[in-house]
Amino acid sequence: MNLGDLSLFDLVGVLVGFGLTLMVFSYIFGDNVLFRSALHIFVGVSAGYAAVVAIYNIIWPQLIAPLLFGTQSERLFVVIPVALAGLLLFKITARYSALGNLTVAYLLGVGMAVAVGGAIVGTIFPQVLASTNLFEFSAGERSDNLWQFVKGATILFGTVVTLIYFHYGIRASSEQRASFRSWTEPVAWMGQIFIAITFGTIFAGVYTAALTAFIERLNFIGDFLLPMIFNL
Amino acid sequence: MRFKIPISISIVIGVGFIVLLGYFIDLPILVVMRQVLLQWAVALAAVALLVGLANLFNVHIRKVTERQKGAPYSLLLIVSLVITFGIGIIFGPTNEWSLWIFNNIQLPVESSLMGLLAVILVFASARILLRRVNLLSLVFLATVVVMLLGAAPILGFEIPGLHGSNGLRALIAQIPAVAGARGLLLGIGLGTIATGLRVLMGTDRPYGG
Numbered sequence: 001m002n003l004g005d006l007s008l009f010d011l012v013g014v015l016v017g018f019g020l021t022l023m024v025f026s027y028i029f030g031d032n033v034l035f036r037s038a039l040h041i042f043v044g045v046s047a048g049y050a051a052v053v054a055i056y057n058i059i060w061p062q063l064i065a066p067l068l069f070g071t072q073s074e075r076l077f078v079v080i081p082v083a084l085a086g087l088l089l090f091k092i093t094a095r096y097s098a099l100g101n102l103t104v105a106y107l108l109g110v111g112m113a114v115a116v117g118g119a120i121v122g123t124i125f126p127q128v129l130a131s132t133n134l135f136e137f138s139a140g141e142r143s144d145n146l147w148q149f150v151k152g153a154t155i156l157f158g159t160v161v162t163l164i165y166f167h168y169g170i171r172a173s174s175e176q177r178a179s180f181r182s183w184t185e186p187v188a189w190m191g192q193i194f195i196a197i198t199f200g201t202i203f204a205g206v207y208t209a210a211l212t213a214f215i216e217r218l219n220f221i222g223d224f225l226l227p228m229i230f231n232l
Numbered sequence: 233m234r235f236k237i238p239i240s241i242s243i244v245i246g247v248g249f250i251v252l253l254g255y256f257i258d259l260p261i262l263v264v265m266r267q268v269l270l271q272w273a274v275a276l277a278a279v280a281l282l283v284g285l286a287n288l289f290n291v292h293i294r295k296v297t298e299r300q301k302g303a304p305y306s307l308l309l310i311v312s313l314v315i316t317f318g319i320g321i322i323f324g325p326t327n328e329w330s331l332w333i334f335n336n337i338q339l340p341v342e343s344s345l346m347g348l349l350a351v352i353l354v355f356a357s358a359r360i361l362l363r364r365v366n367l368l369s370l371v372f373l374a375t376v377v378v379m380l381l382g383a384a385p386i387l388g389f390e391i392p393g394l395h396g397s398n399g400l401r402a403l404i405a406q407i408p409a410v411a412g413a414r415g416l417l418l419g420i421g422l423g424t425i426a427t428g429l430r431v432l433m434g435t436d437r438p439y440g441g
Contacts, residue, residue, distance in 0.1 A: 013336035020337060024344035028351055040305040042341040043288075044312030045333060051285045052320030052330070058278035062271070081272040085279040092286045100283075101240055103276060105439040108431060109244035110273040113251035116428035121255060123421035127414050151407055158411020159418065166419050191415065196368045198412030200375025201405060207353055207376070208383060214347030220340075 018224050021217055131156055158194040165191030241434040248432040289313065312337075378404060 006014065023038035063082055066074040084103040091100035134152030137145045165188040247269055253259075254266025292306035300306075320330050357376070361369055382394045382401025394400050430436040 009332070013332055017336045017340035020340045021344045024341055024348055027348055036305055037308055038341055038344075040309040041312045041337065042345075044309040044314075045316045045337050047285050047288055048313045048316030049320060049325065049330070049334060049338065051282055051317055052325045054278040054281050055321070056325050058275055059282070062275040063279075081275050084272070084276055088276060088279050088283055091283050092290070101439050102243060103280075105240035105243040106247055107273055107276055107280065108439050109247035110251055110269055112244075112428040112431045113248040113255075114270070115424050116432070117252055117255035119421040119424040119428070123417055124425075127418050127421070131414065154407050155411040155414065158408055159414040162412050162415020163419055165415075192368055193371055194408055194412035194415065196371040196412075197375045197404060197408040198416065200372045201379055201409040201413075203353070203357075203372070204376050204379030204383070207350060207380065210346055210350035210353060213343045214350040217340075217344050217347040 014224065018221065021221060025217070131159060158191075161187050161191035162194050162198075163191070164188050165195065240439055241437065244439070245432060245434060252432070285313075375404060375409075 020038050020041070023034040026032055027035040063078055063085060066078045067082055070078070084106055088100045088103040090096040090098075091104075134155055135149070137148060164184055167184060167188075250262065251266050251269055254262045289310065292310050294300075295306040296303050296310065316330075316333055319327075319333065323329050357373070361373060378394065378401055381391070382399060385395060390396065391399075396402065427436070431438065
């Protein structure tokens with residue numbers, strides 16, 4: 001990146017990005033004014049941009065444009081969502097906020113149905129299918145099939161003990177903590193081991209992604225500072 | 233105001249079951265109704281985002297006008313929000329001014345926060361290990377070390393038994409990590425179904441019924 005080749009428009013952009021990067025990284029030395037300022041600017045910009053995208057890509061083409069410029073059938077089609085949107089806007093006021101509950105109920109109904117449908121079709125079925133597929137043996141070497149069986153049995157065992165870990169025999173109350181039934185306790189302990197390994201694997205993945213972003217930012221800072229230092 | 237409760241519940245139940253049935257029954261009318269209801273929900277979710285934005289704006293305006301703690305930060309938030317929203321509405325989200333804001337403010341802060349996570353995670357995990365050393369935390373740490381060291385050859389050198397398709401890293405990733413993740417996913421799926429059905433049957437009413 002040669003700063004001399006940039007237009008004023010881009011140069012200001014690089015300067016702003018550089019400043020904000022340093023402000024965020026100042027958190028390494030503890031919570032401070034610069035970090036908080038960068039965060040508040042970020043929240044404001046993100047919220048503003050998200051709203052603009054929502055208006056341009058969804059609200060205008062799907063609600064307002066059909067209502068104002070659409071055919072008779074298009075107008076009829078958007079009458080209900082426009083009415084529900086109007087009711088939702090009452091949520092801004094404290095006094096008439098309850099009027100927006102109808103729209104919230106609609107969104108929850110659709111959202112929950114999508115969540116339940118998605119959980120069944122997208123999680124339960126594929127995971128159960130993948131568990132049964134582990135025991136599909138090929139007509140190859142016997143040792144390969146034995147290894148496949150050991151692998152499948154371990155995964156099945158790990159899946160079951162992990163699920164058992166989340167099963168408590170007695171409900172938690174103000175006087176008593178939730179506890180396992182006596183026979184599930186050792187099994188649930190093994191489930192915890194599998195969960196610890198899974199979280200360790202996920203942590204390593206997240207850490208690698210974070211480290212990549214960290215290196216990219218350091219590279220950006222280097223690209224910005226090094227030409228200035230060597231031009232002096 | 234009493235009549236509102238049954239209306240809200242009947243909306244949740246009616247809309248929810250039409251969408252849910254549309255997933256499993258291949259009836260053309262159900263599929264079309266599901267698509268229409270989903271399309272309306274997407275539009276309403278966008279309006280809900282605007283309501284959230286208005287609420288954010290109100291909260292921070294109140295902080296500034298009442299000179300509460302953190303008012304200068306709230307002012308920064310409001311100014312950045314108004315400028316971004318104004319420029320975006322006038323010129324559009326793909327205009328060079330809007331993209332300038334996105335590329336030079338939002339993206340650097342996002343990736344810097346992600347980068348900061350690399351530093352914070354090291355401190356946080358070290359702190360947890362110092363405070364509570366038990367078998368589970370040791371298993372967690374050992375897994376992290378194996379997964380990170382085995383991710384790529386170290387200075388071009390592959391450690392036998394760690395790297396490669398038959399190494400320890402691949403073994404952990406393919407067997408115990410899959411088992412735990414599958415158990416967690418099934419648990420989340422079952423929990424989602426239980427919670428969803430409670431709302432769809434009107435037992436839980438988070439919409440104020």
